[in-house]
Amino acid sequence: MPVLTDVASGVPRAVSLEQEQLYPIREVARLTGVNPVTLRAWERRYGLIVPMRTESGHRLYSLTDIERVRSILGWVERGVAVSKIGRILAKTQPFQALSHIIPNNLVEADYAQWQQQVLAAVNGFDDIRLEQVYGQIFTSYALPVVFQDILMPVWKQLLQRQGQFGGTSEWLFLDGFLRSRVVQRLLLRRDKQPRRVVICAPVGHCRELELLVAALFLSAGQIAVRVLNIGQPFDELAVMCERGKPLALVLFSNHAPVPELPRRLNRLAMSLECRLLLAGDASDLAQESLAGTSVGCLGNEGEVMSQRLKQFLAGSLDT
Template sequence: MPVITELARPAQPLGQALQGDLFPIREVSRLTGINPVTLRAWERRYGLIQPTRTESGHRLYSMHDVETVREILGWIDRGVAVSKVGKILAKTRAAREAPQAMPGDSESGDYLPWQGQLKRAVGGFDETHLERLYGQIFSSYSLSVVFQDILMPFWRQLAQHQEPYGHTSEWLFFDQFLRSRISQRLLLQRGSQPRPVLLAALAGQCRELELLVAALMLGSAEMEVRVLALGQPFDELTLVCEKIKPQALVLFSNHAPAPELPRRLNRLALTLECPLMLAGDVAELAQDSLSASPVGCLGNDGRLMMQRLRQFLSGTLDT
């Protein structure tokens, strides 16, 4: 393998780096906050990362490897054991690579320049520039790519306060910007449907923006998705559904399921007059434990959630 001379200079910020750039383990540790010992353990024990090697045996990590480390950390923060992360990553990537992209959608590496521009706009608290970028991204990609591959990965990096992406104030600025824009889009989706789909978060298991993005992915002009406020009591969902009479109730979470969750969901399903479904990361993690239940799992992939919701409501999707 040829010697990579770029390693003699400081690594570029992720938003500005080229697709072919490679980083030594110390730089990956600085960018992600994960120490080198842990990075090596994730490689040896679980095969979660596969860096390339120099002729002398030193590890070199690609941009894809750095993003994988961030994904792993995200799953661990949501309560998933590291030994189970590999299977989840493989399943999630298989869903993302399914042939459902719109014309103009590109490979994930092409999204990095957009994230670099977002970093500059957010770092300068420049709402005018951010608004322009937001419009350009929407005009170039499908809805699922816009949020799943461009906006939300950058939002999560800001939320983790990881180098080189900045500080709490930048995250708050970007979070507020996205919440206001998505809320506007959800209002535009409201039609004359007498029975919406209700979307509620499992208590303490997602942020408001994640819930709003899920509503945007699930809804359309033909299907209104009404979002219940964060903090909605689980024990009062039956009462809410009795009053609103929705087509379905979808519960959302981005955390690992608690051991008692399948039992609670089955009990809730028995009290409802509408179908009960689960969406978000929890739907992937709890799918096996709910396989014999009436609860439908929509998954965590924006490209598939709406399709599965429609299939479930039409009776063509198995629980």
Template sequence: MNKQGRSSAVDAGLEHQELFPIREVSRLTGVNPVTLRAWERRYGLIQPTRTASGHRLYSQADIDDIRSILGWLERGVAVSKVGSILVRCQAQVQQSSDLMNVRLAWQQQILEAVQRFDSASLHRLFDQVLAGHPLDQVFGDIFMPVWHDLAAGQGGYGPRAFGQASAWLFLDQFLRGRVFVRLQLARMARSRTVLLAPLPGPCHELELLVTALLLGSDEVGVSLLAPGQPLQELMLICERLKPDALVLFSNQAPTVELSKRLERLVVGLECPLLLAGEVAELAQDSLAGSPVACLGAESSVMRQRLRQFLAGQLDT
């Protein structure tokens, strides 16, 4: 085959397989071909495929690795050390992908049990997930995404599909029961006590229960007030219960008057006032410098910030 024919064949192969010759990779990355060959031969950092005639062909993944290598070199890492770093990074990516696949598999099984209204299977799945995952993952990564999808009309039902409301209510009732049981089991004397109350407005009881469960720890016990709790009566309750902190929860956007209502409330409280849930994320800027501390919306972050605040290590 003449040179032009070989070139055409290679070009066709590259287009089909999304592979690139070394000169094109050099142009795309700014790394000269001599260096690319050295990284391959001396350090094993990249392993391009070869044509029948021995020409190197690089995939998009190889190009991404080359750019990653450049990034580590720019940070001052010796080229001889980059290989082990890349291996660890690739292992972490693979582990993350494997975890995601496991979570999706659990979610699918949960959804199928909910679609069958199969309480026994749902209890079995909950116990299995609980045995193999931390509480944050049990709810945040596995069960609550299914709950949210059903609430939004997803999860295989489609918007306004017949049976969607019943399926969501079935899962909601199941999870409220399981979380309530765990909260009861956790009712032990703790060195610190936090009172958790919902902000006025729409609030799903399950989200409040899960927040109470995930905020608690060996040092911090959480007492929970039900949805519908009047905001103006919280001063009276705190006066009687004397918690170490009052945490107000909501996953709704903050209202225009929220800051003023919180400022009035905090004046009459004898304990610190904190905000948790999506409202804490959205109101954080407007409350900066106020006596109200924002814990955020992600469970592990909320728990960590709560501990820091109670220890005097977190400013409002």
């Protein structure tokens, strides 16, 4: 049994290569399309990946590392600077980040156990079992944790594997299941809560489920959230708000903000009688460029988004 070393801690440990499914750097490069030089740079300069090492110093990557490489590549292709990706991944993939360095973390271990049950149900296309697991997770964790730390990471993992045979069917199965459950929760809350906020996403800036989950995070307390269909024309948002009279309009985006975004948002804000807020990964990335404007940033984490929305509506949080 070969001896491997955690790069960050320098602690050696014996492990079966077959059990751990570890891959050399040349194989990771083949699987992801990212060349070895870039992989090493992401590790050395930014600490985005932390592979194991053999006694002779050769890097070995787990399946979790490979999924992380694919996530990094996706953000790079969307125009996000590599230096900013670590902060995004720490929020969107908390269960994956350095999971093999801290194996004794009981919380992450419990997340992983539930994720394996979800994956097993999805793999068997077993909607009855998936419904059971879904309900059981809610008995252990609050809603933000259920979606942000357990379900959505599995959804993203399957999304990245659509190129594999059967991968698209598995992702569609889970995506359809989760969308229907989130919509049910949103409708239930909207019927009971009088204060209304509207949320929408520019075309191509997120998947429908990501928008729905963001709406669910925001629909806490006395706030009801209405979700506009993806494809809603940006230039007609002012008309929608004029007629619907919401308390706030939330734009949700997981894309890197383009240079003209602050100007477009400011122009939209001037045409609205309600607050204009930005949420999702773009919110964190655009926060500095929007400082001093009337556009508020909600962030991309469930509890933070909900708290900031309440503060903006109460007038206790300024932009």
